Amino acid sequence: MHSPQPNPEARSSDDWPSELYRVLKAADVRQMSYVPDAGHSQLIRMFSSDRGVTTNVLTTEEEGIAIAAGAWLGGQRSVLLMQSSGVGNCINMLSLSAIGRFPLLMLVTMRGEWAEFNPWQVPMNRATQPSLEAIGLKVMRAETSDDLVETVESAASLAYESDQQIAVLIGQRLIGKKKW
Amino acid sequence: MTVSSQLDRRAAVAALLKNRKDTLVVSGLGSPTYDLHATGDRADNFYLWGAMGGAALIGLGLAQAQPGKRVIALTGDGEQLMGLGGIATIGVARPRNLDIVVIDNQHFGETGMQASHTGRGVDLAAIATACGFAAAATLRTLEEVQRLATQMAGPAGGPRLFVIKVLAENPPRSLPSRDAVFIKNRLRAHLGFAAA
Numbered sequence: 001m002h003s004p005q006p007n008p009e010a011r012s013s014d015d016w017p018s019e020l021y022r023v024l025k026a027a028d029v030r031q032m033s034y035v036p037d038a039g040h041s042q043l044i045r046m047f048s049s050d051r052g053v054t055t056n057v058l059t060t061e062e063e064g065i066a067i068a069a070g071a072w073l074g075g076q077r078s079v080l081l082m083q084s085s086g087v088g089n090c091i092n093m094l095s096l097s098a099i100g101r102f103p104l105l106m107l108v109t110m111r112g113e114w115a116e117f118n119p120w121q122v123p124m125n126r127a128t129q130p131s132l133e134a135i136g137l138k139v140m141r142a143e144t145s146d147d148l149v150e151t152v153e154s155a156a157s158l159a160y161e162s163d164q165q166i167a168v169l170i171g172q173r174l175i176g177k178k179k180w
Numbered sequence: 181m182t183v184s185s186q187l188d189r190r191a192a193v194a195a196l197l198k199n200r201k202d203t204l205v206v207s208g209l210g211s212p213t214y215d216l217h218a219t220g221d222r223a224d225n226f227y228l229w230g231a232m233g234g235a236a237l238i239g240l241g242l243a244q245a246q247p248g249k250r251v252i253a254l255t256g257d258g259e260q261l262m263g264l265g266g267i268a269t270i271g272v273a274r275p276r277n278l279d280i281v282v283i284d285n286q287h288f289g290e291t292g293m294q295a296s297h298t299g300r301g302v303d304l305a306a307i308a309t310a311c312g313f314a315a316a317a318t319l320r321t322l323e324e325v326q327r328l329a330t331q332m333a334g335p336a337g338g339p340r341l342f343v344i345k346v347l348a349e350n351p352p353r354s355l356p357s358r359d360a361v362f363i364k365n366r367l368r369a370h371l372g373f374a375a376a
């Protein structure tokens with residue numbers, strides 16, 4: 001913050017994954033599971049090289065819902081990273097989080113809404129928020145890096161301290177600032 | 181290809197868990213949950229009534245959070261077939277304290293007893309081996325299950341998967357609480373964590 005920066009806002013935008021990592025570590029997240037995603041790649045790298053966090057790579061997103069419930073049973077906090085296209089895979093498994101009031105924090109990068117090159121991503125984009133809400137999740141959404149960091153901080157408190165099931169949607173416009 | 185088993189599922193689960201000591205057990209929906217409850221309701225049981233395909237993965241999260249305790253995911257062939265990718269995820273995660281035990285009647289017993297994939301030749305133990313599990317085996321007799329029960333508590337080099345072939349039957353249901361919040365809080369309290 002105190003070193004000279006030609007464009008502080010640009011620096012902050014580029015560095016939102018580091019900020020999310022800091023926020024999640026401060027929230028005592030001890031497990032992270034993910035389905036690989038370019039928007040999350042930096043966060044995945046940071047968690048994967050952190051010996052204090054157990055990471056699991058998944059074959060499909062709903063596995064992470066079950067792992068997060070198991071982690072909580074065993075006394076640990078877990079975060080799940082995915083794309084919006086994977087949300088549809090999770091719906092039945094989310095009944096576990098809903099019926100058991102298991103704390104759940106999902107960080108979902110959006111596809112199919114901003115400069116998307118693949119039309120097949122668009123239908124699930126439209127379905128992401130309504131289907132999550134239909135199964136009982138609270139959905140929060142961020143379009144800027146500053147808002148995202150604050151939103152995840154708030155979502156982490158709500159999830160882990162108030163037993164809420166939360167998906168934070170990360171707008172594709174924000175992801176699109178990165179080269180991928 | 182498949183050999184029919186004469187093993188009674190309740191007798192098999194009772195023999196498997198006879199000396200479980202402080203092992204944590206997660207059971208998959210349907211008969212494995214009834215089988216586990218029939219061995220006695222305990223605070224260190226977590227029963228699923230839904231979340232099909234999730235039992236082994238709840239076991240993974242629990243095993244990773246509690247590396248000092250042994251965890252068994254007790255599930256059925258239909259449930260584990262739905263979570264087939266989870267075997268790959270667990271194989272990569274390589275927990276040393278997680279065992280998946282599939283009570284395999286080769287049928288979808290909850291939904292009309294249609295033959296399942298394992299009844300048509302799919303070999304879950306071979307899949308686990310291919311996914312890098314430290315051990316995997318298929319058991320067909322009570323003696324084999326009793327032998328496994330005495331060996332399971334020992335150290336393992338990674339996750340293990342055991343298929344126990346049982347008779348296709350629906351014994352009288354033994355129904356645990358369906359209140360997931362209650363069984364969650366009870367298990368957490370058992371492990372020393374504050375209830376919600």
